[in-house]
Amino acid sequence: MLGAMRHWVACVLALAVTAACNAARAEPGAEPRAALEPLARSLVDGQYCSGVVVALIPASGSPQILAWGETARGNGKLPDGNTVFEIGSVSKTFTSLVLAEAVIDKQVTLDTPVATLLPKAKLPAGRRAITLLDLATHTSGLPRMPDNLHPADAENPYADYTEDQLFAFLGTATLGREPGAKYEYSNLGAALLGQALARRGKADWATLVATQITRPLARTSTMVALTDDARARFAQGYDGDGEPAKPWDLPTFAGAGALRSTANDLVTFVKAELAASKRATSRLARAMALTQTPQRDLDDDPPPGAGSPRPGRKIGLAWHISPDGTIWHNGQTGGYHSYVAFRPSSQVGVVVLANGGAPVVDKLGNAALAAVAGEPVPATLDLPSDRPVDDKTLESYVGSYALSPAFVITIARRGGKLYGQATGQPRIRLHATSARDFAILSASASITFEVDAGGKVTALVLHQGGIDRRAARQ
Numbered sequence: 001m002l003g004a005m006r007h008w009v010a011c012v013l014a015l016a017v018t019a020a021c022n023a024a025r026a027e028p029g030a031e032p033r034a035a036l037e038p039l040a041r042s043l044v045d046g047q048y049c050s051g052v053v054v055a056l057i058p059a060s061g062s063p064q065i066l067a068w069g070e071t072a073r074g075n076g077k078l079p080d081g082n083t084v085f086e087i088g089s090v091s092k093t094f095t096s097l098v099l100a101e102a103v104i105d106k107q108v109t110l111d112t113p114v115a116t117l118l119p120k121a122k123l124p125a126g127r128r129a130i131t132l133l134d135l136a137t138h139t140s141g142l143p144r145m146p147d148n149l150h151p152a153d154a155e156n157p158y159a160d161y162t163e164d165q166l167f168a169f170l171g172t173a174t175l176g177r178e179p180g181a182k183y184e185y186s187n188l189g190a191a192l193l194g195q196a197l198a199r200r201g202k203a204d205w206a207t208l209v210a211t212q213i214t215r216p217l218a219r220t221s222t223m224v225a226l227t228d229d230a231r232a233r234f235a236q237g238y239d240g241d242g243e244p245a246k247p248w249d250l251p252t253f254a255g256a257g258a259l260r261s262t263a264n265d266l267v268t269f270v271k272a273e274l275a276a277s278k279r280a281t282s283r284l285a286r287a288m289a290l291t292q293t294p295q296r297d298l299d300d301d302p303p304p305g306a307g308s309p310r311p312g313r314k315i316g317l318a319w320h321i322s323p324d325g326t327i328w329h330n331g332q333t334g335g336y337h338s339y340v341a342f343r344p345s346s347q348v349g350v351v352v353l354a355n356g357g358a359p360v361v362d363k364l365g366n367a368a369l370a371a372v373a374g375e376p377v378p379a380t381l382d383l384p385s386d387r388p389v390d391d392k393t394l395e396s397y398v399g400s401y402a403l404s405p406a407f408v409i410t411i412a413r414r415g416g417k418l419y420g421q422a423t424g425q426p427r428i429r430l431h432a433t434s435a436r437d438f439a440i441l442s443a444s445a446s447i448t449f450e451v452d453a454g455g456k457v458t459a460l461v462l463h464q465g466g467i468d469r470r471a472a473r474q
Contacts, residue, residue, distance in 0.1 A: 032056055032371040033066050039364050039381050044069040046383060047242035049337070049356025051079040051235060052364065055263040056372040057274070057342070057349040063267045071355065072236035081264035084221060084234040085353040086248060087338040088257045088331025090266075092190050093291065095255040096136050096318035098197050098208050100287035107200070108132060110295075110317075117196040122171040126178040134179045135193035136317040137296045141175035141182075142189045145424045147406035155334060157424050159249040166191065166252050183298045183315065187256045187424065190318075194255015205254040216284050217268050222261040224254060234260070235355040237335020240429040241414055245335025245357060257331060263351050270342050270349040273327070277344035291317040292327055292344070326369065330362055334427070339365030348372045359428065359440075384431040384439055386417075393435055394418055397449050401460045401471035409460065409471055420447065 040052050051069030058064075065081040102108045108117070113129035115121070123130065126141060134140040146169040151157040170192070176184070194205045201208050206224040214222045221230055237245040250258040276288035294314040312323030319327045328341035335357050342349030350372060352365040363381045370377050394413045401409045410421045411430075418438060421427040430438035430447060438447045445464040452458050462469045 032064065032368070035371050035377040036066060036364070036368060037068075039367050039378070040066070040068040042381055042383060043354065043356070043358065043361065043364060047238075047356075048358035048360055048383075049354035050238055051083075052352065052354040052356075052361065053079050053081065053083060053085075053263045054364065054368050055081065055267045055351040056368060057267060057270055057351075058372055059347040063271075065263055065267075073238070079235060079353075079355075081267070082221065082233055082262050083353070084226070084230050084260050084262055085338065085355060086237065086331075086333045086336040087259050087261050087266070087340075087353070088333045088336065089187075089190075090261075090329050090331040090338045090340050091255065091257045091259040092318040092331075093329050093340070094209050094213055094259060095190060095194050095197065095205070096291045096316075097284075097287055098201075098205075098212055099132055099136055099193065100290040100317055101212055101283065102197065102200065103290060104283055104287050110136075114192065114196050117200045121167050124170065124173045124175050126175050128179060130175075130179045132193065132196070133295060133317075135186075135189045135196075137315045138183050138185045138189060139180050139296055140186060140189045140192075141177045141179050141184075142173070142186045142192070143176060143404070143406045144184070144186050144188065145406055146170075146173075146188055149424050151424075153246075154421075155246045156248055157334075158253045159251070161252050163195065163252050166195070180296075183296065187253065190256035191253040192255075195252070197255070206258070209259070213269075213284070214265070217265075217272060219265040219268050222259060222265045222269075224258045224260070226260060230260065233262070235336075237333070238356045239335055240357050240419060240427045241417065242356075245333075247335070248333040257333065261353075263353055266340060266351040266353075270340060270351060274342055274344065274347050274349060277342075278347070291319055292321075293317075294321055328365075330365070332357055332359065337361040341365060341369050343369070343373065346373055357427070384433075386432045387434060389416075389418075389432045389435050391416065396455075396457050397460075399457070400474040402474055403462070403469055403471045408474070409462075411460070 043049050043052060050073045051071055054066045056064045067079045071077045071079050071083055103110060110133035111131050113131055114135060115123050115129055130140045148165055148169045149161055152160050198205045226234060239245040273288050276285040277292055280286045280289040293316055296315055298313040298315055314321040319329055321327050325345050326341055326343050331338045337354045337358055339352040339362050350365060350368040352361060352368060354361045367377050397411050398413050399411055407423050412419045418430045419427045420430050433439050436449045448461045449457050450459040459470050459472045
């Protein structure tokens with residue numbers, strides 16, 4: 001999703017923002033479109049998405065909206081700044097902004113226990129209670145997803161998950177680690193934060209976002225429930241296989257990923273964030289500045305043998321902060337991918353929206369940020385070409401593999417392609433690098449299938465960040 005899945009697809013939700021290698025700098029004064037054209041076109045032509053919109057926000061001058069492809073495959077309609085897309089986990093930055101406004105108003109503090117906003121709920125705790133800061137920085141100790149999420153429709157996995165189910169799970173859950181001890185991306189934690197803020201504000205989450213953020217910014221195309229006008233501008237989504245995907249409904253997980261928006265609306269949002277990073281005078285600007293403030297480090301001291309640490313990675317309130325100061329978030333639902341990033345130091349930013357559930361869209365986002373900053377732009381997105389694997393071998397991998405009771409990776413095959421889908425997450429294409437090894441696009445991650453002496457597939461191993469996590473076949 002909602003896209004930063006820390007140990008599944010880092011590019012969806014916890015990718016380091018870096019430029020690709022083998023970059024070639026455009027000539028001074030060259031149009032960014034010329035540098036980005038082959039990159040965006042490779043996504044459309046490769047059916048990673050049907051259409052993509054890139055918004056470039058320069059330090060001076062007007063934003064530039066670039067677009068390629070179609071709003072629905074075969075309709076011949078180019079997307080534009082007013083085309084509506086699902087933005088998935090970018091919604092978390094709106095949730096954190098609602099929290100920051102409550103802090104600015106002195107209604108809560110970041111150290112307020114979430115239980116005080118939900119007095120009737122039974123919540124897990126460690127040696128201390130989970131705070132609002134813990135939820136906003138993915139350090140609560142809560143698991144990524146609840147283990148009672150069993151959707152009636154896997155193509156719209158959150159639609160029938162209720163608040164009663166959420167609090168029933170929390171009432172019996174135990175924390176994987178102490179609150180505040182370690183970053184681990186949690187859609188559950190973000191959903192709980194949204195629920196707590198809604199209860200405190202005596203309004204649903206969508207209403208809080210509208211009254212406190214989109215209306216003050218005079219933006220009318222960022223919403224949960226589509227108006228008739230927005231529905232007419234809503235791009236058709238496509239899954240990892242290029243097939244039409246259903247829109248996602250997230251009534252209980254709204255704070256984790258329910259928003260739909262446009263490039264034009266998000267440009268206004270990013271411009272406000274950039275202005276707040278320089279001078280925060282209004283209530284909303286001060287809240288934005290608070291969300292950008294680094295709160296916690298992100299695993300800069302891996303265990304022995306886990307590879308080199310990446311010093312300088314931090315998290316604000318939902319926003320990820322790269323060592324170079326880039327502030328960013330991305331998101332993914334079943335048929336859409338989004339990427340939003342800005343650099344306060346140089347006052348530039350980008351928005352990338354695509355109607356395809358493809359994490360590789362982040363690479364285009366990184367390239368767009370380089371283009372607007374006048375930095376080297378990669379010549380290609382380095383899209384992989386699969387090694388051929390016979391159908392019998394691919395079929396042998398099909399099944400379910402449990403990383404934990406609440407987090408299962410389901411492997412499926414369609415034709416000569418293999419896919420992985422984690423609990424509550426969109427399906428993601430796996431690319432064969434050998435008969436047993438498969439790469440995950442845009443992430444420093446891969447999967448290896450374990451096979452016993454009798455030729456039976458017994459487990460998969462997820463390799464990421466120098467850490468290997470084994471998931472036994474169920």
